[in-house]
Amino acid sequence: MDGLSSIQSTLNPRWCLAYDTIDRHDIDRLIEWLRTYPRLTKGAVTLDFESRWSRWLSRSYSAHCNSGSSANLLMYYALLVSGRLRNKKVIVPSVGWVTSIAPAIQFGFEPIMCEADPETFGLDLNHLEALLKQHQAQAVMLVHVLGVPHKMREMQVLKDRYGFILMEDACAAIGASYEGRKVGSFGDLASFSFYFGHQMSTVEGGMVSTDDKAFSDLLLMLRSHGWSKDLDPATHRDLVTRHLIDDFHSPFVFYEPGFNLRSTDLNAFIGIGQLEKLDWMTEQRRLNHARYLDRLREYFYVQQAPPGSQVASISVGLVADSREQRRRIVQSLVQHGIETRIFSAGNLGLHPFWTSRYGTASFPVADRIHHCGFFLPNHAGLTAEDIEAISQVVLEAA
Numbered sequence: 001m002d003g004l005s006s007i008q009s010t011l012n013p014r015w016c017l018a019y020d021t022i023d024r025h026d027i028d029r030l031i032e033w034l035r036t037y038p039r040l041t042k043g044a045v046t047l048d049f050e051s052r053w054s055r056w057l058s059r060s061y062s063a064h065c066n067s068g069s070s071a072n073l074l075m076y077y078a079l080l081v082s083g084r085l086r087n088k089k090v091i092v093p094s095v096g097w098v099t100s101i102a103p104a105i106q107f108g109f110e111p112i113m114c115e116a117d118p119e120t121f122g123l124d125l126n127h128l129e130a131l132l133k134q135h136q137a138q139a140v141m142l143v144h145v146l147g148v149p150h151k152m153r154e155m156q157v158l159k160d161r162y163g164f165i166l167m168e169d170a171c172a173a174i175g176a177s178y179e180g181r182k183v184g185s186f187g188d189l190a191s192f193s194f195y196f197g198h199q200m201s202t203v204e205g206g207m208v209s210t211d212d213k214a215f216s217d218l219l220l221m222l223r224s225h226g227w228s229k230d231l232d233p234a235t236h237r238d239l240v241t242r243h244l245i246d247d248f249h250s251p252f253v254f255y256e257p258g259f260n261l262r263s264t265d266l267n268a269f270i271g272i273g274q275l276e277k278l279d280w281m282t283e284q285r286r287l288n289h290a291r292y293l294d295r296l297r298e299y300f301y302v303q304q305a306p307p308g309s310q311v312a313s314i315s316v317g318l319v320a321d322s323r324e325q326r327r328r329i330v331q332s333l334v335q336h337g338i339e340t341r342i343f344s345a346g347n348l349g350l351h352p353f354w355t356s357r358y359g360t361a362s363f364p365v366a367d368r369i370h371h372c373g374f375f376l377p378n379h380a381g382l383t384a385e386d387i388e389a390i391s392q393v394v395l396e397a398a
């Protein structure tokens with residue numbers, strides 16, 4: 001069975017927004033492996049997955065965890081305990097996901113919300129610079145919205161000018177690239193999500209990647225209670241010696257107030273299989289995205305990827321002219337059995353978790369996405385004919 005027919009056989013007849021990238025072949029392989037009665041908790045397979053992931057991404061270190069949200073939590077807390085921040089101000093996106101921001105609130109940062117860029121829908125560069133000047137924020141959280149890479153050359157100029165630490169949330173942008181580099185290879189720390197419907201899945205899962213050994217050590221400790229057992233032997237030994245700890249105690253000494261955000265070798269086994277077909281799956285998404293835009297970009301406000309970048313969208317987002325036009329289109333999509341939803345989370349500055357603490361954060365672009373945006377299906381199981389049929393429904397309703 002080739003990749004496409006294997007996917008289609010797992011779909012129900014209507015057009016779903018997402019499909020399970022874990023197909024029958026993956027499940028068969030998993031069953032075969034389980035019959036060998038392997039260790040299932042985090043162990044050698046996780047290490048293998050992490051090193052394959054780092055190689056695929058061209059980064060030095062990666063830590064597998066149990067979700068993209070956990071990956072974000074780890075990034076924020078590693079940053080906090082790293083001692084590298086002179087203040088706790090962090091600039092966060094208005095368009096992204098709640099858990100791109102939630103750890104800032106949970107860990108007592110001062111989050112400052114930024115308007116969405118009118119082209120990529122990532123951080124608006126002019127607003128970002130004004131906020132950096134005004135607040136001297138030490139950290140910035142960037143989301144590559146829906147698999148459209150942000151303008152990383154311009155971000156790097158701002159990073160050099162203002163010296164902030166960049167957290168890159170690539171949870172919904174796995175496999176997208178900018179000037180030949182995969183997204184998630186730009187920030188000091190970068191997160192990925194392997195939830196159902198994303199470019200690849202480990203059922204639930206996430207990853208944090210970095211080139212910074214000190215950050216990597218912190219991530220590994222914080223992921224597992226704050227102990228040093230997961231560090232390389234030399235670093236573990238160095239900590240043990242520095243803290244005058246004897247060998248009997250050393251596996252259960254806690255150097256940081258950690259969490260347990262580990263995943264398992266079972267999920268890592270699935271992840272290794274997904275990595276093998278990831279480039280094929282993201283290429284299908286890129287082709288589908290281009291097909292949709294060819295049909296629809298002239299009639300709708302859509303994200304524009306920067307020159308030299310490759311999109312890997314998890315859904316295709318469109319922004320209607322008005323709430324009324326969106327209502328009509330959504331109604332027609334539903335009637336035709338085409339799944340749809342709001343555009344990501346719209347403007348996070350309009351959600352109660354934010355407004356109840358900081359008041360409403362209203363911005364022209366983010367608000368328009370909030371009130372007029374909607375999703376169309378994009379996954380590797382769609383054909384050119386599917387996309388034509390879905391586009392036709394949208395155009396007729398519009």
Ligand SMILES: Cc1ncc(COP(=O)(O)O)c(C=O)c1O
Nearest residue numbers: 067068069097171172193194195
């Ligand atoms: C931008 C972004 N960040 C973080 C997450 C959270 O990932 P997870 O669902 O694996 O916790 C998502 C989920 O879709 C996301 O889109």
